[in-house]
Amino acid sequence: MKIYDEKHIKNVVFVGAHGCGKTTLSETMLYEAKIINRRGSIEEKNTISDYHEIEQERGTSVYATPLHTEWRNYKINIIDTPGLDDYIGEIISSIRVADTVVNVINAKNGCEIGTEIIWSYIDKYHKPMLFVINQIDHEAANFEKSFTSLKKLVGNNVVKIQYPLIIDDAQCIVDVLKMKLYKFSPEGGKPEKLEIPQSEIEKADKLHNELVEKAAENDEELLELFFEKGTLNEDEMRQGIKAGMLNHDLFPVFCVSALNDMGTGRLMGFIDNVAPAAYEMKPEQSIEGKPVEPKIEASTSIFVFKTIHQPNLGQVTFFKVISGTVNLNDKLINSNNGETEIINQLFIMDGKNRSSVSKLTIGDIGATLKLKHTETGDTLCEKGYQVTMKPIKYPESRIIKAIYASNKKDEEKLSDALKKIHSQDPTVIVEFSKETKQLLLGCQGELHLATIQWMLKHIYNIEVEFRKPKIAYRxxxxxxxxxxxxxxxxxxxxxxxxxxxxxxxxxxxxxxxxxxxxxxxxxxxxxxxxxxxxxxxxxxxxxxxxxxxxxxxxxxxxxxxxxxxxxxxxxxxxxxxxxxxxxxxxxxxxxxxxxxxxxxxxxxxxxxPMLLEPTNKLTVKVPEDMVGNVMTDLQSRRAIIQGIDSKDHYQILHCICPAAELYGYSTTLRSLTQGRATFSSVFSSYQTVPTNTQAELVKQVDLQELEV
CATH class of the missing domain: 3.30.230.10 (Ribosomal Protein S5; domain 2)
Incomplete structure (x- = not known):
C-alpha cells in the first residue's frame, strides 16, 4: 500500500443523527475512489463499515469504524460513527483524533436531536467542521429548511458552498466556490460540468460574494487583498476557508446524494484541497505540560483512541500518529504505565479488512494487534521521549443496573467478559459494591444496555439479568x-x-x-x-x-x-x-x-438513630418549551431545584436529587422531551431520609432477614 506524507493525509469523522446516511456516504466514497468494486447497502447487510453481526442484525451502526479512501493523490481516513447518543463514547473518541468533522444532515429532517447533542461535543473540542446535507434527491428533501436549521444551531458562520437544483428533471448541484454547475445522470457518478444557467446567476453571485467575505474575514492578508481587489480568486478563497475552519469560525455546507452517488467526488476534492491536515492543527498539550509538535522529524508518539476484541484476532488497537513515524517492529514505551510494547504488526483497517504497511507517518490512523499492556487513552512513545496525551473525557453513566449471571457458574466468566466490554467501550463502567454486595454496570441508555446484553449472550455465551441497584444508605x-x-x-x-x-x-x-x-x-x-x-x-x-x-x-x-x-x-x-x-x-x-x-x-x-441517603447533583439541559413537564417530574422525585440558567434555546436546571429517585430517570427524560434533553449526575452529599421512608426501609430489611 502506498505510504503518504503528512501533507497528503486527511482525517475526517462522519457524525450525525441516526438515519442521516453516514454509512452510505462512506461506502459511496470508497466506491467512487475504486477502493471497492461494488457498493454495499445497509439493507443487504454488506457495507464495509457495518460489519459486526449486531449492526447487520439491527440495521444501524453500533461501533465507530475506521476506513480509508484515496482521491487525487490524497489519503482520506474516515471514521464512520453511530448516530445514537447511547453510543456517545464511540463518537467522542473518534472526534478526538479527527482533524475535520463532517456533520451529515438528512435533507428531509434538517437538524435533529442527534445533531444537537453531537454539536455540543464538536463545539467543546473546537474542531474544524463542515456540513453535508444528504439525500437532496429525495422527494421530501428541503435543502433551504435544512440550511435554516443549521444557522439556528451554529449561528451565521455556516455558509453555503453548494445548493441543489433540478434542471429538466435532472439533479444538479450549483457550486458557488468554483462557480460551476454539476449535472448528474440518474445513475449518479461523474457529473457533467456546466456553466451556471442565467436564471441562477444572480443567486449564485450573491452566495459567492458572501463566501468571499467569509473567507476574507479569517485572514488579515486576505482581508487587505479583498479591500484592494473587491474579490478573491479560488485559491485565495480556499486559504481563507481553511483558516476559518481552523479557527472554528466557518462551517461550509455541501450537498450530496450518497445513495445515488451524486456530489461525493466534489466533497472528497474539497477535503483534499481545503480541510486541514494534522500537521496544520495546533499542537496538543501533553499532561507533562509541553506541546506535542505534529512534525515528522519529531520523536515518535501515538495515541490509542479505540480498542476492540475480536474472537479470531484478539485485541485490536487503533491509534493516531501524533508525532514522528511509527515503523514495523518499533519498541515503544507506554507512558501511562511504563511498559514496553513491540509493534509486531501494522495495518490500515477498512472495517474488518486489514492491509499491512511497513510504517505510518504523523496524522495517519492505523492499527496493531495483541498489545499486552495498552488500553484506550494510552500514549505510546519513543524511549527517552516522555509524553502523555490527555485522556478522552467520557460522560458519566446515565443508567446503572445490578447485573447477575443467570447461571452462577458463569460469574467469573461474566467478570472477564465485562472487562473486555469496558476495554472496548470505556463508557461501560463495571464495579463491585462491597457495601451492597452487587456487581454494578453503568452505561448510556436502554439501547446501550440492550447492546451489552446482546454481546454477553451472542459473543461470550453468558445469559444475564439486570436488577435495580441497592442504595448505599448511611x-x-x-x-x-x-x-x-x-x-x-x-x-x-x-x-x-x-x-x-x-x-x-x-x-x-x-x-x-x-x-x-x-x-x-x-x-x-x-x-x-x-x-x-x-x-x-x-x-x-x-x-x-x-x-x-x-x-x-x-x-x-x-x-x-x-x-x-x-x-x-x-x-x-x-x-x-x-x-x-x-x-x-x-x-x-x-x-x-x-x-x-x-x-x-x-x-x-x-x-x-436515623438514615442518611446519598443525593446527587443533577444538571438537566432541556429545551425551553419542555421545561414544565421536566420540572414536574423532578419535583415528584423529591428533587430540590437550586437554580436555572439559560443558554441558546435551552434551560439548564441545577438540582439536588436523592439517588434512590433517579432510577429510570434517563428513560423518563427521553420520553418527556423526545430525546432532546440531556443530563449529568454526580454524587453530592448524604442527607436525612424522611421519617416515613426510613420506617419503610427498616421494615424491608427486617422482612428480608426473616426470609433468610
Whole structure:
C-alpha cells in the first residue's frame, strides 16, 4: 500500500443523527475512489463499515469504524460513527483524533436531536467542521429548511458552498466556490460540468460574494487583498476557508446524494484541497505540560483512541500518529504505565479488512494487534521521549443496573467478559459494591444496555439479568446515649470477661470537646466509606487497662460496618469510653472487642438513630418549551431545584436529587422531551431520609432477614 506524507493525509469523522446516511456516504466514497468494486447497502447487510453481526442484525451502526479512501493523490481516513447518543463514547473518541468533522444532515429532517447533542461535543473540542446535507434527491428533501436549521444551531458562520437544483428533471448541484454547475445522470457518478444557467446567476453571485467575505474575514492578508481587489480568486478563497475552519469560525455546507452517488467526488476534492491536515492543527498539550509538535522529524508518539476484541484476532488497537513515524517492529514505551510494547504488526483497517504497511507517518490512523499492556487513552512513545496525551473525557453513566449471571457458574466468566466490554467501550463502567454486595454496570441508555446484553449472550455465551441497584444508605445518631455491657464466658480454664461503659453522641466538624469527662486520649478515624469516628479514652483510676482500648474501638468499628437499622455503614459519631471492669486472668482483647461492640450497638439504638441517603447533583439541559413537564417530574422525585440558567434555546436546571429517585430517570427524560434533553449526575452529599421512608426501609430489611 502506498505510504503518504503528512501533507497528503486527511482525517475526517462522519457524525450525525441516526438515519442521516453516514454509512452510505462512506461506502459511496470508497466506491467512487475504486477502493471497492461494488457498493454495499445497509439493507443487504454488506457495507464495509457495518460489519459486526449486531449492526447487520439491527440495521444501524453500533461501533465507530475506521476506513480509508484515496482521491487525487490524497489519503482520506474516515471514521464512520453511530448516530445514537447511547453510543456517545464511540463518537467522542473518534472526534478526538479527527482533524475535520463532517456533520451529515438528512435533507428531509434538517437538524435533529442527534445533531444537537453531537454539536455540543464538536463545539467543546473546537474542531474544524463542515456540513453535508444528504439525500437532496429525495422527494421530501428541503435543502433551504435544512440550511435554516443549521444557522439556528451554529449561528451565521455556516455558509453555503453548494445548493441543489433540478434542471429538466435532472439533479444538479450549483457550486458557488468554483462557480460551476454539476449535472448528474440518474445513475449518479461523474457529473457533467456546466456553466451556471442565467436564471441562477444572480443567486449564485450573491452566495459567492458572501463566501468571499467569509473567507476574507479569517485572514488579515486576505482581508487587505479583498479591500484592494473587491474579490478573491479560488485559491485565495480556499486559504481563507481553511483558516476559518481552523479557527472554528466557518462551517461550509455541501450537498450530496450518497445513495445515488451524486456530489461525493466534489466533497472528497474539497477535503483534499481545503480541510486541514494534522500537521496544520495546533499542537496538543501533553499532561507533562509541553506541546506535542505534529512534525515528522519529531520523536515518535501515538495515541490509542479505540480498542476492540475480536474472537479470531484478539485485541485490536487503533491509534493516531501524533508525532514522528511509527515503523514495523518499533519498541515503544507506554507512558501511562511504563511498559514496553513491540509493534509486531501494522495495518490500515477498512472495517474488518486489514492491509499491512511497513510504517505510518504523523496524522495517519492505523492499527496493531495483541498489545499486552495498552488500553484506550494510552500514549505510546519513543524511549527517552516522555509524553502523555490527555485522556478522552467520557460522560458519566446515565443508567446503572445490578447485573447477575443467570447461571452462577458463569460469574467469573461474566467478570472477564465485562472487562473486555469496558476495554472496548470505556463508557461501560463495571464495579463491585462491597457495601451492597452487587456487581454494578453503568452505561448510556436502554439501547446501550440492550447492546451489552446482546454481546454477553451472542459473543461470550453468558445469559444475564439486570436488577435495580441497592442504595448505599448511611446510619448516624441524633442525640447522646449511654450504655454498658458485661461480657462473661466461663467454660473451664481461662474464661472471658470484660465490661465497658460508654457514651455516644453525634459528631460534626467544629463541635466542642465533650463535657464532664476526663479526656486522657483521643483518636480521629476518617472512615473509608466517608464520615468520621472520634474515639475518646476517658478512663480514670485504671478501671480498664489502656492496652484493651484499641480492642474496644475495633468492636465499635465492626458494628459501624453494618449498622443495626439497615445493615448500612454508620458515620459521624463520637464515642467516650469512661468506665468498665476487667479481670486479671479472664480479660483479653477479644472480650473487650465483644463488650465494646455490644455496648455501642445498644447505645446507638437508644440515640434516635436515623438514615442518611446519598443525593446527587443533577444538571438537566432541556429545551425551553419542555421545561414544565421536566420540572414536574423532578419535583415528584423529591428533587430540590437550586437554580436555572439559560443558554441558546435551552434551560439548564441545577438540582439536588436523592439517588434512590433517579432510577429510570434517563428513560423518563427521553420520553418527556423526545430525546432532546440531556443530563449529568454526580454524587453530592448524604442527607436525612424522611421519617416515613426510613420506617419503610427498616421494615424491608427486617422482612428480608426473616426470609433468610
Amino acid at each position: 446510619e448516624t445518631v441524633q442525640r447522646s446515649s449511654t450504655a454498658n455491657y458485661r461480657h462473661k464466658k466461663q467454660s473451664g480454664g481461662s474464661g472471658q470477661f470484660a465490661q465497658v461503659h460508654l457514651k455516644i453522641e453525634p459528631w460534626y466538624e467544629g463541635i466542642e470537646e465533650p463535657e464532664g469527662f476526663n479526656i486522657r486520649g483521643k483518636e480521629v478515624v476518617e472512615l473509608p466509606w466517608g464520615g468520621t469516628l472520634v474515639f475518646y479514652n476517658c478512663i480514670v483510676g485504671g478501671a480498664i487497662d489502656l492496652r484493651y482500648l484499641p480492642s474496644v474501638m475495633k468492636g465499635v468499628l465492626e458494628v459501624m460496618e453494618s449498622g443495626p437499622l439497615t445493615n448500612s455503614y454508620i458515620r459521624d459519631v463520637r464515642v467516650m469510653v469512661y468506665d468498665g471492669k476487667m479481670h486479671s486472668v479472664d480479660s483479653n482483647d477479644i472480650s473487650f472487642k465483644i463488650a465494646g461492640a455490644h455496648a455501642f450497638k445498644e447505645a446507638f439504638l437508644n440515640s434516635n
